[in-house]
Amino acid sequence: MRQYLLKSLLQVIPVLFLISVIVFVLVYCTGDPVSLMLSDTATDEDRRILIAALGLDQPLHVQYFTFIGHLLQGDFGNSFRYDMPALPIVLERLPATFELAFAAMLVATVISFPLGILSATKRNSFLDILFSGSSVLGKAMPHFWLGIMLILLFAVELKALPVSGRGSWEHLILPAFTLGTGIAAEMTRLIRSSMLEILNQDYIRTARSKGLLESIVVYKHALRNSMIPVVTIMALQTSTLIGGTLITETIFSWPGMGQLIIQAVNTRDMAIVQAAVFVVAFLVIISNLLADLLYSVLDPRITYN
Amino acid sequence: MKKRLAGIGLAAILALSTAIVGCSSQPAATTAPKQEPSSQAAAAPAASGNTGEKVLTFASGSDIVSFDIHDHNNTSTEAVHVNMFNYLVRKDKDQKIQPDLATSWEIVNDKTWRFKLREGVSFHNGDPFTAEDVKFTLERVATDQKLLEYGNYKQIKEVKIVDPHTVDIITNETEPVLLNRLSRLGSSMLPSKYIKEKGWEEFLKNPVGTGPYKFEKWERDDRLTLVKNDYYFGDKPKWDKLVFRSIPEDATRVAELLTGGVDIAVNIPPSDMERIESNEGTHAVTGPTQRVMQLSLRLTPGTVTENPKVREAIDLAVDEKAIVDSILGGGGTPTRTRVTAGNFGADPGLYNQSLYDPERAKQLLAEAGYPNGIDITFSATSGRYLKDKETAELIQAMLAEVGIRAKLDLMEWSKFNETYKAKKFGELFMIAYANSMFDASLAFDRLSTERAKGESDYSNGEVDALLKEAEKNMNLEERAKQYVKVQEIIAEERPQIYMYQMNANYGVSDRIDFAPRLDEMLFADEVTLK
Numbered sequence: 001m002r003q004y005l006l007k008s009l010l011q012v013i014p015v016l017f018l019i020s021v022i023v024f025v026l027v028y029c030t031g032d033p034v035s036l037m038l039s040d041t042a043t044d045e046d047r048r049i050l051i052a053a054l055g056l057d058q059p060l061h062v063q064y065f066t067f068i069g070h071l072l073q074g075d076f077g078n079s080f081r082y083d084m085p086a087l088p089i090v091l092e093r094l095p096a097t098f099e100l101a102f103a104a105m106l107v108a109t110v111i112s113f114p115l116g117i118l119s120a121t122k123r124n125s126f127l128d129i130l131f132s133g134s135s136v137l138g139k140a141m142p143h144f145w146l147g148i149m150l151i152l153l154f155a156v157e158l159k160a161l162p163v164s165g166r167g168s169w170e171h172l173i174l175p176a177f178t179l180g181t182g183i184a185a186e187m188t189r190l191i192r193s194s195m196l197e198i199l200n201q202d203y204i205r206t207a208r209s210k211g212l213l214e215s216i217v218v219y220k221h222a223l224r225n226s227m228i229p230v231v232t233i234m235a236l237q238t239s240t241l242i243g244g245t246l247i248t249e250t251i252f253s254w255p256g257m258g259q260l261i262i263q264a265v266n267t268r269d270m271a272i273v274q275a276a277v278f279v280v281a282f283l284v285i286i287s288n289l290l291a292d293l294l295y296s297v298l299d300p301r302i303t304y305n
Numbered sequence: 306m307k308k309r310l311a312g313i314g315l316a317a318i319l320a321l322s323t324a325i326v327g328c329s330s331q332p333a334a335t336t337a338p339k340q341e342p343s344s345q346a347a348a349a350p351a352a353s354g355n356t357g358e359k360v361l362t363f364a365s366g367s368d369i370v371s372f373d374i375h376d377h378n379n380t381s382t383e384a385v386h387v388n389m390f391n392y393l394v395r396k397d398k399d400q401k402i403q404p405d406l407a408t409s410w411e412i413v414n415d416k417t418w419r420f421k422l423r424e425g426v427s428f429h430n431g432d433p434f435t436a437e438d439v440k441f442t443l444e445r446v447a448t449d450q451k452l453l454e455y456g457n458y459k460q461i462k463e464v465k466i467v468d469p470h471t472v473d474i475i476t477n478e479t480e481p482v483l484l485n486r487l488s489r490l491g492s493s494m495l496p497s498k499y500i501k502e503k504g505w506e507e508f509l510k511n512p513v514g515t516g517p518y519k520f521e522k523w524e525r526d527d528r529l530t531l532v533k534n535d536y537y538f539g540d541k542p543k544w545d546k547l548v549f550r551s552i553p554e555d556a557t558r559v560a561e562l563l564t565g566g567v568d569i570a571v572n573i574p575p576s577d578m579e580r581i582e583s584n585e586g587t588h589a590v591t592g593p594t595q596r597v598m599q600l601s602l603r604l605t606p607g608t609v610t611e612n613p614k615v616r617e618a619i620d621l622a623v624d625e626k627a628i629v630d631s632i633l634g635g636g637g638t639p640t641r642t643r644v645t646a647g648n649f650g651a652d653p654g655l656y657n658q659s660l661y662d663p664e665r666a667k668q669l670l671a672e673a674g675y676p677n678g679i680d681i682t683f684s685a686t687s688g689r690y691l692k693d694k695e696t697a698e699l700i701q702a703m704l705a706e707v708g709i710r711a712k713l714d715l716m717e718w719s720k721f722n723e724t725y726k727a728k729k730f731g732e733l734f735m736i737a738y739a740n741s742m743f744d745a746s747l748a749f750d751r752l753s754t755e756r757a758k759g760e761s762d763y764s765n766g767e768v769d770a771l772l773k774e775a776e777k778n779m780n781l782e783e784r785a786k787q788y789v790k791v792q793e794i795i796a797e798e799r800p801q802i803y804m805y806q807m808n809a810n811y812g813v814s815d816r817i818d819f820a821p822r823l824d825e826m827l828f829a830d831e832v833t834l835k
Binding site: 164 | 376450524526560
């Protein structure tokens with residue numbers, strides 16, 4: 001196990017290196033930050049001065065090695081927009097994004113587990129058809145549309161919840177539902193199919209033939225064993241969640257990393273983009289590692305020796 | 306054993322994640338100590354708080370960029386800063402220059418202006434405001450080439466301290482627009498002692514000014530909170546607290562206004578204005594801005610737009626009034642000059658005018674030798690200005706009606722800006738310019754032979770001479786006439802075709818009175834509770 005952990009963590013290094021190259025090249029290929037920074041009245045000389053001051057007149061490979069050199073010291077450079085080190089700005093946003101992501105995952109779990117289990121145990125019933133249909137609908141609704149509809153209904157019409165911003169738990173409800181609905185839809189379908197497969201296994205028939213209560217058969221024997229694909233999907237949802245926060249945070253004016261990334265891309269704030277991508281990559285790697293470890297907890301037959 | 310190892314692994318990862326969160330949840334760089342939790346701030350209703358304190362809440366589409374008053378060129382950031390800082394002179398509601406931190410001024414010689422400073426003024430931290438602060442502030446922006454406002458202040462050579470409350474501002478050349486320069490973005494007075502002692506980073510975390518409201522807390526991309534400065538030198542601040550919220554999504558910003566979450570929402574889409582007006586408790590307000598939407602043409606030899614008749618045909622083909630009425634919901638004024646009403650040197654004869662005449666445009670094309678029409682490239686932004694994409698598409702259709710087949714190239718702003726700065730557009734591009742100087746000099750900056758080279762390639766010796774003379778002319782009456790003459794020539798030769806002055810749309814709570822300013826600044830003390 002220890003070796004596996006060490007090996008997994010070592011594998012992170014080349015992945016991060018590769019990400020650094022991709023991000024650096026992509027950011028430089030897609031635009032020129034100097035144009036966005038200069039005012040309309042700036043002269044060619046002002047432009048040259050700014051380019052030199054930012055070190056953007058150096059060849060691309062020199063800029064990359066400078067970037068990597070700083071990166072190894074934990075320095076992602078200064079944000080053009082904020083004129084401050086980029087990494088602390090990104091990290092400052094993490095709690096808000098974590099809060100939203102955890103709430104969305106909670107919403108997804110609370111919705112998907114009962115619906116998935118009911119769909120599986122009441123296969124082909126009216127409920128199963130209803131829940132499966134709802135799953136398709138939930139997956140199909142884009143975040144920006146759902147978010148605005150929820151605002152119009154619950155905040156503007158019913159005046160039951162705040163429209164936007166971060167503060168009390170009430171502020172969290174609409175963005176968490178917006179972000180969590182799509183994940184809930186996917187998880188419901190997965191739990192249903194996974195449960196159906198397990199419920200047809202011989203050991204479930206044996207459990208039932210022993211005269212065990214149906215609830216014990218379903219929740220103790222079937223559910224735990226159907227969790228492996230569900231945990232995999234939950235881990236993979238980390239990137240979906242972060243992707244979803246880009247739109248959800250913008251709609252709900254949620255001051256998290258998603259909104260920061262959108263603005264950084266729009267303003268070609270390369271330092272912020274690079275720092276954010278590294279943080280996201282790190283989070284995705286960690287969540288996948290977490291999922292791997294959870295497998296062995298859920299299924300003792302899985303070992304990492 | 307395996308389970309124990311798995312448990313340890315899990316715990317390690319959780320600890321690592323917690324450490325990341327822990328590191329990031331240190332007091333935010335911009336948060337002043339001992340602040341109220343954000344939940345309380347969020348829960349406070351607009352206009353008057355639960356505790357009876359008077360709170361004014363604004364919502365705009367973007368957060369302020371920085372507290373470095375010299376290192377941004379963002380109108381919406383300055384609109385917030387004006388509540389925290391003071392200039393030496395300020396523009397009143399009618400854009401007339403009034404004393405602010407300077408009580409009087411005189412011209413000593415061609416290149417020297419003497420300013421008498423207000424006495425008894427303190428910064429929010431208690432430091433007195435003196436001539437040292439003026440010297441520090443203006444010399445920083447006039448000498449540090451990395452600062453974004455450097456280009457607008459490099460005209461200042463030095464600031465000489467005459468006595469603790471008198472300064473001489475010495476310019477490189479004669480500077481008739483110095484007062485305009487000093488009453489705009491980049492001229493807020495900074496606390497030199499505080500910055501020298503604590504450092505620039507500390508100032509950016511806990512900014513200090515002389516204004517009616519002082520910094521309390523900044524949660525990036527969420528809200529900036531200011532509280533009243535009880536020791537303000539001017540009239541007593543009208544509000545206890547100001548909250549500037551950043552709500553990028555238009556629909557959300559409008560929803561916040563409709564539900565009473567904010568008092569004033571800026572940048573309202575025209576399609577939402579009626580809804581705000583008909584909603585109980587809110588009303589819509591619109592007002593002119595300094596921005597003019599225009600078409601820039603290329604006069605480079607070999608292009609069809611080199612021909613003045615083709616340029617005139619383009620001008621006559623565009624129905625500015627139809628654009629304003631159908632796309633902007635009436636939120637704009639057709640104009641044939643970029644120097645609109647309220648600016649020094651404005652020519653009223655060219656304002657609120659449109660020459661739309663498609664039949665004459667067709668004739669002009671035929672006279673120019675193109676009876677079968679012409680093909681041109683037309684570049685425009687998408688998403689940068691209010692309804693820019695729709696406007697460009699309508700212009701394309703209007704041009705097509707007279708036989709000008711424009712290939713429309715819609716670009717996202719950063720791509721457009723890159724092409725613009727590289728001067729790589731074809732025959733026609735659409736752009737909106739503002740004028741924070743409130744002076745004609747800035748409006749024609751790009752039309753001198755030197756500056757136009759590569760972009761429009763416009764060159765007129767008379768315009769060059771007039772611009773050069775006017776730039777340094779201290780005889781203001783004569784100077785205004787020179788700019789009027791330039792406007793007449795430009796309107797005739799059309800290197801740029803001005804279309805309409807853009808309005809700014811606001812949604813306002815019925816609890817307050819708010820009148821938009823031409824410069825789009827949001828002075829809280831100009832807003833009153835009904």
